[in-house]
Amino acid sequence: MNLWTDSILVLLALASLLLLGSSRIAGCIRIVAFQGLLLGLLTLTVQHGTPSLRPLALATAIIALKGVAFPWLLARVLRDAEVRREVDPLVSYTVSLLIGTLALALSLWLSQRLPLPTKPVASLLVPVALFTILAGLFVIISRGKALTQVLGYLVLENGIYVFGVGLVQGTPMLVELGVLLDVFVAVFVMGIALFHINRAFDHIDADRLAVLRD
Amino acid sequence: MLLVLLAVLLLLASGCAALLTQRSFRASAGCAVGAAVLAAVLGVIPSLRVLCGAAPQSLHLPWSVPYGAFFVEVDALSAFFLVPIFILSGLAAVYGAEYLGSYRETRSLGPAWFFFNLLVASMVLVVIARNAVLFLVAWEVMALASFFLVTFEDEKESVRDAGWVYLVATHLGTAFLLVLFIVLGSTGGSLDFDQFRVAPSQTGLLFVLALVGFGAKAGFMPLHVWLPEAHPAAPSHVSAVMSGVMIKTGIYGLVRMLTFLATPAAPPPAWWGWMLCAVGLTSGIFGVVFALAQHDLKRLLAYHSVENIGIIALGLGVGVLGLSTGMPTLAALGFAGGLLHVLNHALFKGLLFLGAGAVGHAAGTREIDHLGGLLQRMPWTGLTFLIGAVAISGLPPLNGFVSELLIYLGAFHGLTSAAAATAVPVLCVVAGLALIGGLAAACFTKAFGIVFLGEPRSDHAAQAHEPGLAMRLPMLLLAASCVLIGLLSPLAVGALAPVLANVTGLSPDVVRTHVAQAGGVLSFVTAGGVGLVGLIAALAGVRSWLLSGRRVTTTLTWDCGYAQPTTRMQYSASSFAHPLTELFSVLLQTRRRGVAPAGLFPHAASLATETPDVCSERLYGPVFTTIGRGLGRLRWLQHGRVHFYVLYIALTLLVLLIWKLG
């Protein structure tokens, strides 16, 4: 199992890096969907001991939400608002990649600073999780379109998930489902907001929403 | 004790009643004024009993707020401040009943009465409170109530600005008091006054805190900036109360703190005395010099409040010097003079503000240069204003002279029998008092002479008329009390004995002996005063006997051959004060605007001068603008771009993680 886990983690990290580097929003959505898929698989692979029903259900739920529902929702918004690619991002893609690598280094350092009390399923787990989180934050910060920011938020969530799924055993079902539900509603509401923004402003450029200041 | 509390309750209740009945002018004014007068009667009785030697009474009830307790006490010091508070506010209320009548058409006066009674009640509480929280609450309520009274005519821009300055000043002052009381209470563990324990290392800091915090209310230079703004803005009966007794609560606080900080056991360091003398000199001289340069009668009076607060501070300074050098005579005389001046200033400054209000009420303007000849039109107001003017100039035989004499005596005593180190400050006190006295006389000859004498300088002034009885009676009573205290000064000083024992911490019989000595001196003064009055009467008799049956003609003023003297040719207030304002022009920074007469046959020429307060112009104004500009530079932080907002979050997180875990 451990090999699987590691490879999935590596793929996750690569996906995040790819996201930093890609300009086509549709591509970004696909990457995030792919990450959701990987996340679902991860929930299965990290389970040691007898495969029970619970992780299976959770995995399906995750894949259904992060792998299918969200991308579909965002794709619809994308279709309504005729934007194809992220024109002039605040940080150019090469620099983004550079910062991405820096973030990777930082997350490695942080994971050194935080020795796990118990041996983790995979040594890569903490750094990848942190890196994905940082990548998500960076996307939110550096991309102009509101849609891309939602994607960033999703990546951030994914990173946190990697962490949770990998390290936290025995979280009660109720809490996990509540968390999932919240994330779902959050993205849903954001989608609606995006829809309204698109209708009201005829654009979804977050950096042009700057009337309210001081 | 209970009577005083009853008075407070009565004031509060009547205030609310006035608010509820504000539909009818009569009803609200009626219950407010009635309650104020009744409360005055109720409150003065126990205060006088304490002053006459009755034991101080106190009341300690639990109060469910943090560190709070309803702990009140009427001791000699409190009683001494209670008397003027009750008397002056009672009289001012009567005066206000008629004075506010002119606004009855334009607005409802319920709030005015509510806040007036609230102000009086809070002043009483401030003076009797013995718990820091209670004191601070009363102190701030006092500030707020007076603020709303100051902004009574808030439709005027100037009034709003005055209110702004006043509120800022008093609030910043209170900040110092918060620290002061907390530090006082930290050692003893309780904020009750009788639990205060002062660590010797802290006394200096505490003294400075008290000087600043209470000085802001009392109007010490350079914390006085709110005074010349707020007093003219407020209705006159309010200005009388504010200037007469409210700013004295600052003095009360300072003296009360001295009872904790300076005892014969632990005498205060000499620099406290030096500091008080320095503050007194600055306030006194600056105050009177700025008063000289004013055109607005009430503004002039406000600056005189600064001056008189300075005189009081001089007295306290001499007293503190006496304590620090262990010279009881010096201490007794200094404190006696300062405290007696508190009472006197309450009387004559209240009187003068009421008079100024009557003038503004009758002539429709407070511009001194537009007035004149009012004595013929308002004889009673004129007479009382003259008495007040003589009293505030510290001239015998009225009460102002008595308190200044005591301070002089203390200073001279220190001068004759102290080491040179002590002699220097008291020497400055002597010189300063002399200069202040001379300038004050100059200023009030100007005020009275230009406003009430000569010919009217405007139609308003020509149509002025005597106010009704409700406004005249308080002025007459105050004038009478000025004369009485002047002539019966030994009694007044005798009543000070318990207060002095309370303040200086000297043993009562030591104090009594010194008070007796002072009383001896004052009996001579009284004799002189009586002799003076008698002589005046006799000479007046002689004069009329000489003139009886002789030819007494009335003509024009001798006009040096001009064909048509007009009232515009009279000497104006500005020109009267000009030589002195020229002398102090460095200080005053007077602005001149106008057209000088030019050519062989000059036509229209004009001159307008204004003397803004140098502190607010040169000190506070720049400071505030700089702070404002500096802060404005930081506003880009909230620029409206959501990316950067998230960036803030990320950076905060990273910084914390790296800082705390790195």
Place this chain on the structure above:
Amino acid sequence: MILTLLLLPLLAAVAAFFLRPDMPRRILLVLTAGAHAAVTGVTWAVQPAPTLGGWLRLDSLGQLFLSITSALFVAAAVYSAGYLHRERRGAREDFEEGLLFANAPEPTFTTCLLLFLAAMTLVTVSHRFGLLWVAVEATTLASAPLIYFHRQHRSLEATWKYLMICSVGIALALLGNFFLAVAASNHGGTPIPLVVEELIGAAPHLHIAWLKAAFLLFLVGYGTKMGLAPLHTWLPDAHSEAPSVVSALLSGALLNCAFLGILRLQQVCVAAGEAAFGQELLVGFGLLSMAVAAVFIIGQADYKRMLAYSSVEHMGILTLGVGLGGAATFGAMLHAVNHSLTKAMLFLVAGNILAVYRSKSTSEVRGVLRVLPVSGMLWVAGFFAITGSPPFGPFLSEFTILKAALDQGRHVVAIAYLVFLAMIFVGMMTIVLRMAQGVTQREAGGPEPVLATIPPAALGVLVLLLGLYIPAALQRVIEEAARALG
């Protein structure tokens, strides 16, 4: 009883969504609020039993915040009944951009309002950290549509920022939860359940490094929601653009709930002997928030934004108080009560002013005391209360905090605290008094609507009473809460 508290607003929300006619819905809203408050009142008499295996319980800390929320919601419900009645149907002109806009459908508004209440109640009663997180996120989602009640550009922008920033923050808090779980994983043994009491009980076994990390994430995550500088950026936009009644709830109730999230973990830290770690951070954030608030209040051009920044300031005061610990914690808890009541009152009054003057610009509003006597009076009184002048409640709490700071010998902190308070006083005074006093062209427009003046007036009376007398029961609860925080 706790379940009643939760289900009452939930069911009412469902009902309100399907209830078509307006009048019954508004009555339902008010009734629900009343019932909720009544049940909350009962909890003061009888301690409700923990449910769901100790996940839901009402300790004194929760009870304090629950009571604040419930009280505010009553005022808000009554106010909004009148408010929704006055709001014009259909498209109308936006007074700043002149564009046409309509309101969100009223059922949605009422439903979200009730869901908001349910979520906040859940925050106050849940002792399971995961559940707490779910509840806090739920408050965000329930309140977002409320902010977008007026469907015009600025409110949409505000909503977007609110969603984006708070979601990011809350996500970090979730990470914090996971960190906490790691800290509680108990060295291979059976992990300690993430319930406040359990963690406090097993505090010595916690993994300190991860606990600290978890605290940092909680601080940043819930701090974003709470509006601590520099994470406060969403707050002025949301508060200024939301309907005033919503702003009142956001500022008075929601921020406290977010604070509760931090406090819960602080309880655990205290038990684990790491109180100092959190406290110094809290002091730092408190002072920083006050400073930032001072910067933006002075010369603020929009009076609702001014109130929002003042909320930032007071959240700073709360954190400062808790950070100082000891008597200051008592002051902070008391201040939470005072601030909520006062700020809600101010926002409601601001709504009345906005309704008449149709402008949020401080330079265009003059003479409120003449045009709206009652609201004007409340406006000025509320200003004096919020800036900590006696005889109003906030004075006592701020005084307590100052005294604690000085008694602990934290002179720098005390001086900074006083300086910021003074700056904010001057800044707010300049704005509020200019608005209240003076003369204006518009003449007094008849008596003010009762439903618009009664709630703020009631709150104002409460604040005044709290400044003159603190009931024994409240004193007890606050003391217990303070003791729980060390």
Place this chain on the structure above:
Amino acid sequence: MEAGLTFALPLLLAPLMLGLINRTKALMAGRTGQPLLQTYHDLFKLLRKGAAYSRTTTWVFRAGPTVGLAAVLVASALVPLGGVPAAFAFPGDLILFAYLLGLMRFFTVLAALDTGSSFEGMGASREVTFSALAEPTLLLGFAAIARQTGSLSLSPMYAGLGSDAWRHAGPALALLAGALLIVFLAENARIPIDDPTTHLELTMIHEVMVLDHSGPELAFILYSSALKLWLLGSLLVGIVVPVRSGIVWIDTLAMLAGLFALAVVTGIVESSMARWRLLRVPQLLVGASALSALALALILR
């Protein structure tokens, strides 16, 4: 007995000093000049006359001279004649004295303003200016003497200014005498501060204030200014003439001689120098207070 003497002498002899001054000036100018007793004659003439009042004026105008005379009369009961004690002596009487003169000035000025005439207003304005500057000098001088003699009452203070005081603090006393001389000239409206002889020039101070007074009131004013001259003079001479024999008539005679000498000196000063520009008068007065401050410094040392 001697108390009565110190009180009675000024009442009788004060007008004589004015006569002396005028006579001296006349002689210096080579004229015969008016008789020594001219002032008495003027007084009686005025007392017998009627009065003319301006319509503008009020009772303040009529009260002015009366109050002024009363004040200066009371003041004259406080001033010792060198070693000979005054009628009344108590600690602090020096302050009462100074403030009684202040009271007199206050009402003179008000009376002047009551006429509404710009001349009198101008005079009043100058009067208050200069006196406000002269007052500190006077009190500082008193302070110096008090410090020197360790007493707070004029009579013992001057009794203590014997020849040995000169031996100890000669320079200080000399400075003091200089300061008091300036005060003397200023307060009594003499050259170089003021010119008592003419009434009409706008440069006048004291004399222009009484333009509108007539009859008995003018007599009051004349008499009280004479008394004032005597009193301030005796304060000055009391320092300069250190005769403290303890025998009343010797001391008295010495003082009288001193006073008349002072009158002569004043006359000589007036006829030998011109009135200073008004702008320089304040400098002179401030200089005077500097002198007395210096004297104090010497004594304190």
